[in-house]
Amino acid sequence: MQNSELKTPYFMINEEKLIANLEKAKQLKACSGVKLVLALKCFSTWGVFDVIKPYLDGTTSSGPYEVRLGHETFGGETHAYSVGYTEDDVKEVAGLCDKLIFNSQSQLSAHRHLVEGKASIGLRLNPGVSYAGQDLANPAREFSRLGVQADHLDPTVFDTIDGVMFHMNCENKDVDAFITLLDAISTQFGEQLDKLDWVSLGGGVFFTWPGYDIDKLGQALKQFAEKHGVQLYLEPGEAIITKTTDLVVTVVDIVENGMKTAIVNSATEAHRLDTLIYNEPASIREASDNGSHEYVIGSCSCLAGDQFCVTQFEHPLAIGQQLHIEDSAGYTMVKLNWFNGLKMPAIFCQRVDGRIQTLNEFGYDDFKRSLSQWPID
Ligand SMILES: Cc1ncc(COP(=O)(O)O)c(C=O)c1O
Known part of the structure; x- marks a missing residue:
């Protein structure tokens, strides 16, 4: 893989x-x-x-x-x-x-x-x-x-x-x-x-x-x-x-309202809750301190203030581009939730020999089951 x-x-x-x-x-x-x-x-x-x-x-x-x-x-x-x-x-x-x-x-x-x-x-x-x-x-x-x-x-x-x-x-x-x-x-x-x-x-x-x-x-x-x-x-x-894990997301849209926002297919509220709780911006591997293209990296949840960070890039972002949200292991995978019915990130491990191992994948059935089963009498 x-x-x-x-x-x-x-x-x-x-x-x-x-x-x-x-x-x-x-x-x-x-x-x-x-x-x-x-x-x-x-x-x-x-x-x-x-x-x-x-x-x-x-x-x-x-x-x-x-x-x-x-x-x-x-x-x-x-x-x-x-x-x-x-x-x-x-x-x-x-x-x-x-x-x-x-x-x-x-x-x-x-x-x-x-x-x-x-x-x-x-x-x-x-x-x-x-x-x-x-x-x-x-x-x-x-x-x-x-x-x-x-x-x-x-x-x-x-x-x-x-x-x-x-x-x-x-x-x-x-x-x-x-x-x-x-x-x-x-x-x-x-x-x-x-x-x-x-x-x-x-x-x-x-x-x-x-x-x-x-x-x-x-x-x-x-x-x-x-x-x-x-x-x-x-x-x-x-x-x-620390610093072992990336959350990899895709830019699904770019909107502008005073600032450019790249909307990614993830949300802090569901997939990186501590960004929100502690108000600590995430860092993006592809960003560049000297870049002249500034974006809000915005979540696709309904919460108005839900964003990963504001950061700069050397080149304009494009829809479909992947971004790596760094240092996303601690207090992250343990806090995942299904808010907004967003797709739950899969969990992989890249082993030392380069092999990618699947540790978990989630689907609609997991989401549905987390909410109710048929009445259990
Ligand atoms: C009692 C206790 N032990 C250990 C830890 C782990 O702390 P850390 O992940 O910062 O090393 C915590 C974190 O809140 C804790 O409350």
Whole structure:
């Protein structure tokens, strides 16, 4: 199968680029002793887990189905975490996971009896400090519901749990800023951490970013682990999958109303939701900073403000031309939806040997079935 034969819209995961990120993960593990569990909330396309499995230690989750998916398709260590578990959820996941992390002390006391003897028990703590560009994604935001704050902790809780999880970074590319947070945690919770077996520092540490000082991060993690006598974990999502995947679309129309808009056969609201939620423009491989032809890359959804970006090209765009929307893996394929009845992008992987493998294709029947089946009595 050649790229030119594929019908847009589709995602193309590049195995070689994925391996390049994973090699950095391997380097981090080797110099720090940290274990890495893939955050399935960011990327769950299990058709490429054969590539990721040899490098990482397992998966972590945010809801019951992710726990089961990690257990079934990835293996290794399965961490279960949710902001809120029902009793049924806990019963379902306790037998599938190695660690179950509760978000609050009330969830811990309500459900711990269902987990004891089955999985290691943890609690999410909120250090009250964070590194996050946007308030929406800041776990330490005012009135945060994510994890227990130091001044709300029952001091005896540490005698009843095996580990804790902190998550306080979002796309943190600055190793020194991360080390400052690590020091803050050690100062604030150090004595309690000494009693535990494991500590997870969550995700959001962008150690695969070009130029990131992986050895410096590794040394800081190693020192922290030795100081408190714990096995450390990180829960990377975006760092593993960053810059591996394009969303390939076709220009279906060009309209003009003060600016030229190239309408493509995809929409941020359905296929690249974070562009919309975080108001972060996408980047287009074919664009050129010095180009004199400016276009809005517009979605074909009905939402008036739904656009991928405004960007420039060296030559005018033409109807029928394909565009590659870069870096479209993390928090993207996991959030696809059927809004407007748009065609769902297929998912392909270009393997290292050049072969293109189909991981998923969707059709009208999938759309219809997602809405109703005949009344099921
Ligand atoms: C608890 C937890 N762990 C891990 C992650 C993964 O973060 P990232 O994809 O930024 O590495 C997140 C993201 O929100 C999270 O909430």
